Amino acid sequence: MIQTTKGVVFGDFNTHNIGTIDAASFRTAISGMTAASLQKGIQGVFDENVAILNVDLKKGVTIPALFGIQGDIEINPLNGFIEAGVDATPATFHAISDIMIAVADELRYARKINKLEALKASWGQQ
DSSP states (O other), rough: EEETTTEEEEOOOOOOOOEEEEEEEESSSSSSSOHHHHHHHHHHHHHHHHHHHHHHHHOOOEEBBBTTTEEEEEEEEEEEEEEEEEEEEEHHHHHHHHHHHHHHHHHHHHHHHHHHHHHHHHHHTO
C-alpha cells in the first residue's frame, strides 16, 4: 500500500511480479538459458530492488518540486499500473507549455535539416 502526505511517499510494495516468460516461444543463443532461468534471474533482481525501495518508503521519500509541482502528490497502485495525481501551481502549466514549445521548435528544425540533407543528396546525383 502506497500513501502520500504533503509530498512524502510512504508504504511498501507487497506484491511485485515481472510476469511470465512463455517457454513455448522463448528463444536464445545463450547456452543453458531457459525461459524459467531467465524469469527467475530477472525476478531476483526485481525483488532486490523492490526490497531497497521498501526500506526507503518506510522512512518516507520526499518528492522534490519539479516545474512548479509541489505539495500533495497522490499515488494509487492499481492492477498492473500506478495512477498519480499532483497539485500544480500556474507556473507548472507555463513551464510545461515552454517545454512543449521548445520540443516543437526542435522538431521543426530537425525536419528542416533533414529536408536540406535530402536536397543536397539529390543535387549530388544529377
